[in-house]
Amino acid sequence: MKNSTNNILVAPLNWGLGHATRCIPIIRELEKNGFTPIIASDGIALELLQKEFPYLQSVALPSYEIEYAIDGANFKWKLIKNSPKMIQAIFEEKKLVKNLVTTFDLKGIISDNRLGVRSKKIPSVFITHQLNVLSGKTTWISSKLHQHYIKKFTECWIPDFQEIPNLTGKLGHIEDSSLTLKYIGPLSRLEKKELPIKYQLMVMISGPEPQRTMLEEKLIAKLQNYKGEVIFIKGKLESEQKKEVIKNITYYNFMTSNEIETSINESEMVLCRSGYSSVMDLAKLEKKAFFIPTPGQFEQEYLAKKYKRNGITPFAKQDEFRIENLMEIELYKGLPKLKKLNNWKQLFILFKSE
Template identity: 55%
Template sequence: MGHATRCIPIIEALIKAGFEPVLASDGEALLLLQKEFPFLKSYTLPSYNIRYAKSGKNLKFKLFFRIPFVFLAIKKEQKVTAEIIEKEEIKGIISDNRFGVYSSKIPSVYITHQLQVLSGLTTKISTAFHQKIIKKFDECWVPDVANELNLSGKLGHLKDNNFNLKYIGILSRFIFIEKPLKYDLLVLLSGPEPQRTLLEEKLLKELKNYKGSVLFVRGVLNTSIKISAAKHIQIKDYLLSEELEAALNSSKLVIARSGYSTIMDVAVLGKKAFFIPTPGQQEQQYLAKKLSEDKITPFKQQDDFKMQDLKKTENYTGFKIYNSEIDLHSFKLFQSK
């Protein structure tokens, strides 16, 4: 979902520049983009079917056995991509972490903040695999800034590289708008199951005795399951961009996963946040630790989190407001071929 949300400002910039984007994704990511852009054509891509383990220590083991299915999905992606290119007369591709969505016939760009893929003892292997994918594309766009005041740290910055890299700045669909505070706390859930549900259940339990107003955004688009909560907690399954932007701007504090897209969204709004990284997800663990060491936001592991931990935010600066405007010169690659 994070990959889909951070593509929203790119899609909007393309439309303003006179392009006619064609969308392609799967699952809830595709559903989100269809809701945001109902007037654009869209196609379904093969799913990687990534599902996280209930225990963080088993995540790598579970993902390892998904590798053959991922390679199969990549081959299917390549076939579907070729069909879309021919049918829609596509002139260029922007692929956000879709490994097989590229073509040697037209300019192809890959978006990622993970030039290094952290996976513990297998980091060198996972990084080498990902960098091999990146080299299949004409350009690699990193949604971050190149200088030291960056958000992705060693994930998105290499000492040496032979890629055609372009740092396109912080990507977010939101802008800062000064609004009166409406919520003391905004809970913003996201990510694969079952970890999303496990965190939801834990936070609802912890929030029962919270003294303040809470907006609880579950981060589910396609569900018939309804949940109940205490009177001071307002539950929403999902909010589209305009509504979520207003909610974030009206909230004093945000609790969320330390996914990179979420971090960018909170950063452009200059919010204070508390992060709970997904168990076993080393990228989120690294980002949460980095932001904590930079004295921007605190974090706590999911199993250890208690509501009193939120008091730690008093000792952290929160984010400064980042600029998230898309530079249309980034699209020169498509205009020149």
């Protein structure tokens, strides 16, 4: 660990890979601005960031043990059932963070949806694209509860635009708020490059089990009769990268950020979940997409429906998807181009306030 008085703890939630991937540009910008990021998470989110930044100090946090139901309809019930474990993990990470503040002489904390990663002693930022947490009939209470926790942080950064058009709609915008909100513009670790098209279709699977495996198996079967060249990223983070070519489909278990950037730029269209991190990546790279939201995940279902309604991207439910659906992509205008740049220097002033 190099000596530095500019240590910033960056702690994404381990829920799929989206929270970790959108922290990658933040970590890069912290380094550019003279800070030393320290990574803190658990499970595959921690593994991903350790692969991206092998030279950075990292800390394992308690797991929230978020599990998906096999049947999407039971998703909310499964979360409620697991909530005691989650609350316990939040208490544990709070205690751990107290020690980390002293051990690493932290100057700030950036928590992506980890409710216990904050401190009253130093500026603590909460990153979320969900000020409103959709949960069906319980949306009002889940949103108020979430906002209550956000209030405990110094600032809340929303990776979207405040004005219309924006990417999050009612998820990331509330009318009256006593929260200290900053709209920082969409976050993506990827850059648009003009590369020759190699693949007609890129398939990117992500998200927690068992839904990730269920979608993988379904799409492998559905793509048997697809004629174009396909690159298929399974989203399985393993110790070694594996590549397998079967007829016109090239399979990878996972890819690094640079490899994903190249592959998306080389692909005509992308089939993936409607998770917000994927949405930001596709908007940045100006790629047309087809979405399959994770069953029972209200936020992904809301985004998929919103984009379809606005003529931006088509979607299908996981159990209704057919390969012919991909022909609909041409009828939609695609995600809006992102012009605004994040003003990192301005945002990071918070950590130099002492």
